[in-house]
Amino acid sequence: MDTKYIDTFGGFMSTEMVVKGAFDLISDESKAGACLWISNKRGFEYWPTPAEEEKYRVRPKASRKKSADVLQVNVQIPRSFDKIVVHTLNHNFQSATRVVRAPLRLPLKPDHVLMKIIYAGVNASDVNFSSGRYFNGSSKDTASLLPFDAGFEAVGIIAAIGDSVKHLKVGTPAAIMTFGSYAEFTAAPSKNILPVARPDPEVVAMLTSGLTASIALEKAAQMDSRKTVLITAAAGGTGQFAVQLAKLAGNKVIATCGGKDKARLLKDLGVDRVIDYKAENIKTVLKDEFPKGVDIIYESVGGEMFDLCLIALATYGRLIVIGMISQYQGEDGWKPQNYTGLCEKILAKSQTVTGFFLVQYAHFWQEHLDKLMDLYTSRKLKVIVDPKTFLGVHSVADAVNYLHSGQSVGKVVVCMDPMYNNRLAKL
Structure with a gap:
């Protein structure tokens, strides 16, 4: 073998370097789906590189200057995320649903927004949804829609916006009331986004x-x-x-x-x-x-x-x-x-x-949400959130069962990302 040719690429690598690279790749879950190049000249280099990812990441075209309605939080957009789907029609939410890993597809549709969900609200009708009662038609027609995403409501941070969205910015706290809120991320038409002051549990209750x-x-x-x-x-x-x-x-x-x-x-x-x-x-x-x-x-x-x-x-x-x-x-x-x-x-x-x-x-939602927020901020309205803690997507079924147990007081809420919640508490 011509060693001069090999030397142009930095020479032979040691076994230890290859093993270290392999462990580095499999121990970091955020690198799922990435390719690792190893060479003596350039060390470890992942593909796609941050520069390459920037080509496909949706960014707002408007000014990124700080404003009162934008939280300065860096939202990391992963390649995939966890969500709850209904896989069989059943009034028992736990039996009807499962947690699945779904790819996060970018770029977004021009009029869509990607939201990082922090808190999701639990509702009595979650069991009606999992049994198919929210859909018109026969049980056979509803079954043909399976699997479908579960969850009615959530608050979080706007993580990315489509090219035609002008009235919203990345970092804006927002609420959403569309199917599919039991997830770490959700994409929805920008017209369905309700801007809020903060992505707090009390807002979910509202x-x-x-x-x-x-x-x-x-x-x-x-x-x-x-x-x-x-x-x-x-x-x-x-x-x-x-x-x-x-x-x-x-x-x-x-x-x-x-x-x-x-x-x-x-x-x-x-x-x-x-x-x-x-x-x-x-x-x-x-x-x-x-x-x-x-x-x-x-x-x-x-x-x-x-x-x-x-x-x-x-x-x-x-x-x-x-x-x-x-x-x-x-x-x-x-x-x-x-x-x-x-x-x-x-x-x-x-x-x-x-x-x-x-x-x-739905045409009254924003008006009445603003009224409730005004009453809450002026301390004329109290918002009671049940103190029992539910963390992560995998805890949703337990939260639904808890609500139906008759033990809950106030609004039952699931924190979808505990680490993200801790960050917001410091702001």
Whole structure:
């Protein structure tokens, strides 16, 4: 062999150098998919190089000057990320889902934004989504869509933007309410991005939970002042907002919950009459203490609770159905219930029973999110986040089970990136 030719490339490498390079490559997960060149002349050199990656990384074309709405955090964009997908239709979220590793494809579509998710919110309807109830058509049609991404809401940092996006910047804190929020990253049309002050757990609580309460009470319940308002499951994610908004509007508020700790929390939030169903009979309390009935009822439990609420509804009263959590996790799934004589009951007292589905009120989201944020920053509104910690994508199923256990208080939140969370806390 012509050693002069080999010398032009730096000569033979030692076995130790090759072994060191191999260990360097396999021990650094961020180098997955990269190629390592080893030579005596240039040492270790990875491909693609940072300069080459820059050609394919999406960057904002607008000025990168610091501004009040941009967090100066360096978002590292990986080649792949973890996310939750529904792989089989089942009301048991844990059985229906799995964590998968997905490639992060760049460049983005011109009108899209890539968001680094920091906190994702857990919702009772996660089990409805995993069983396919959010899709129109037969179960066979829904099954043909599998696998699909899970998660309704999240907050984080904008990591990259498409070429045509002018109103958003990399580093901007943002919220998103689209399917696929149980992930480390998500790409979405820029029109779906909701700018926020900070990507905090409290902001997650204001999304599905807070917006449902705010919009439902204003639009569906047509709430004004000096009314009697009943909130069921009031110590939960959305109930905590409903009781406070009803009080701020100048109403007398009744709230149901299960347990002394939850009852104490609701008293602290200003509720006039807390009914702990573990210690009192809800039907008896409503009949004895509110004989004229309740003007507005914000109902999320369903089943027997719905029956009690209908009986307690006053003349001209409005019963707003935002969910029926008691029916979500039955062995046979969600079966519609019959309410015998419903028409006759509401006709006799000119009552209204109204359904509320947040997705159909998307045009009000930003307006009401801004209102909630203003109330929170002015300390007129408290936001309760459940203290139980859930870290990483792999903890999502446990978080969903915890919410349905009845133990949670306030909003259940998953921190998708604990290391990133620690960085934000220092800002």
